[in-house]
Amino acid sequence: MxxxxxxxxxxxxxxxxxxxxxxxxxxxxxxxxxxxxxxxxxxxxxxxxxxxxxxxxxxxxxxxxxxxxxxxxxxxxxxxxxxxxxxxxxxxxxxxxxxxxxxxxxxxxxxxxxxxxxxxxxxxxxxxxxxxxxxxxxxxxxxxxxxxxxxxxxxxxxxxxxxxxxxxxxxxxxxxxxTLGKKPKEKKDNPRLFFRFEVCWARDEKAKKIIKDSWCNYSDSILEKMNCICDSLGPWQFNNFNKRKHQINKLSKKLDDFIQAPSTQVNLNRIKETRLKLKKLYEQDEIYRTSTNTVNNMDICCIPKCVNDEMNKNLTQSFTDKEILRAFNQMDPRKAPNINGLPGIFFKKN
CATH class of the missing domain: 3.60.10.10 (Endonuclease/exonuclease/phosphatase)
Structure with missing residues (x-):
């Protein structure tokens, strides 16, 4: 905020x-x-x-x-x-x-x-x-x-x-x-078409297995392997998120029913137990949601040119293995180097 x-x-x-x-x-x-x-x-x-x-x-x-x-x-x-x-x-x-x-x-x-x-x-x-x-x-x-x-x-x-x-x-x-809660909903695109590797997946054993299987069972092309991983993780991401959302809604409804029931029928221990379960799911959902970074666009038109021809020549040379390794180790684990949605932590952990 x-x-x-x-x-x-x-x-x-x-x-x-x-x-x-x-x-x-x-x-x-x-x-x-x-x-x-x-x-x-x-x-x-x-x-x-x-x-x-x-x-x-x-x-x-x-x-x-x-x-x-x-x-x-x-x-x-x-x-x-x-x-x-x-x-x-x-x-x-x-x-x-x-x-x-x-x-x-x-x-x-x-x-x-x-x-x-x-x-x-x-x-x-x-x-x-x-x-x-x-x-x-x-x-x-x-x-x-x-x-x-x-x-x-x-x-x-x-x-x-x-x-x-x-x-x-x-x-x-x-x-x-x-204020728009009861407005008829417009048809949305299939959420499975949107993919991004989340930081919290690096600790998920199921995600690791999907990555390993997709990498080992595909062609020798690295780009094709990565595309295969994205295609495999997309449905898993969709199902995993929807499952947690369904569990939260189910527990919330259960808690609502407990609280709204007549006082003589309310079991306080069941309310406390349901609240604890709901708290764990909210914590998992918070980890999932906060792992996504928001990238702000910056207007660079007002930044003066500061790279001369000699500097540009050095910058456009082919990268050495040493430079690639150094850049790899400095990579922010939450940043994706390409539009495929695979951030640094994916390469470091897999």
Whole structure:
């Protein structure tokens, strides 16, 4: 992420962070340990007001949160999207287990949303976002986190989709918003046509066997051997990635079912066990994804010429074995010397 604003917590309360990718224009309007207010430019060049919010955890101070929202709401002229942990529920149907919340707390939250004309966006998958991790009748689950849209934003974003994403650690789940989540998908190219040797494959025994078999069972031409390796590793890459993705989705669905089930039917040990399995898969997926480098294009038209004819003559001479070996040992293990997608670590390990 190229942009970041982090706000420290006040003791155990508050603390927020907002991150955005390169190329996304974000203008911070105001912030505190309970909110970050920002203008975000969308693809159509229109601006949206996005507010990251964390509500007061202490019910006695909850009105301070609602007063802050009212102050922000009075200045809003654009489409407004707000998301975060509100630490409040709209009614007691939004919780499972434990004592009922005082009516005045739920009515205060509901009235501030109505006053600001904010619409609570229902999740497509998952519901409860917080669980107290206790067994049996002592277990409490609540929907404390949400996204809310202004009425104009609802009309501007027709394909919005929100989901609760189960996490590997207790006790809060993540809620995710996709403004194009429900838009019909365009047909994509076959992912098996895209190949790149990943650094993490150098430790994979199956990948090593595929490379060895392809190298030994083909012609004497090095280029043909390398093409054969790429053709063999491509389907393996596709199947291996899809298998892990399927396992993550399956465990996430299983964890969702455990958490969303009635408290009396929830087995806390099964939740913890599933979270640990999911954590291992996420770690494997992180290794896979972070091994790929992003290459930034550089404009070299403004760089002055600094190689004379004599230097050019020396540079264009045939390479000696000594020079090739020295260059080979200096090669970045993550860089591919050619368009075939085989980086330095492939040659060093095989």
């Amino acid at each position: 190229s942009g970041c604003l982090a706000v420290n917590s006040n003791g155990r309360n508050g603390g927020l962070a907002m991150l955005w990718r390169d190329g996304i224009e974000v203008i911070i309007q105001s912030y505190s340990n309970m909110h970050i207010d920002s203008m975000v430019q969308m693809e159509n060049k229109n601006y949206v007001l996005f507010t990251g919010f964390y509500g007061q955890a202490d019910p006695n101070h909850r009105n301070l949160s609602w007063d802050m929202l009212r102050r922000i709401g009075r200045t809003v002229k654009e489409n407004w999207i707000m998301g975060g942990g509100f630490n409040a529920i709209l009614d007691n149907d939004k919780k499972d287990g434990g004592r009922r919340k005082p009516r005045v707390l739920t009515e205060d939250f509901r009235s501030v949303l109505e006053e600001l004309a904010l619409v609570d966006i229902k999740t497509s998958r998952g519901w409860f976002t917080w669980i107290n991790n206790r067994e049996g009748d002592a277990m409490v689950k609540e929907r404390l986190d949400r996204f809310v849209f202004s009425s104009t934003a609802c009309n501007a974003f027709l394909y919005i989709d929100t989901n609760v994403i189960s996490q590997t650690s207790p006790d809060h789940e993540v809620i995710m918003l996709d």
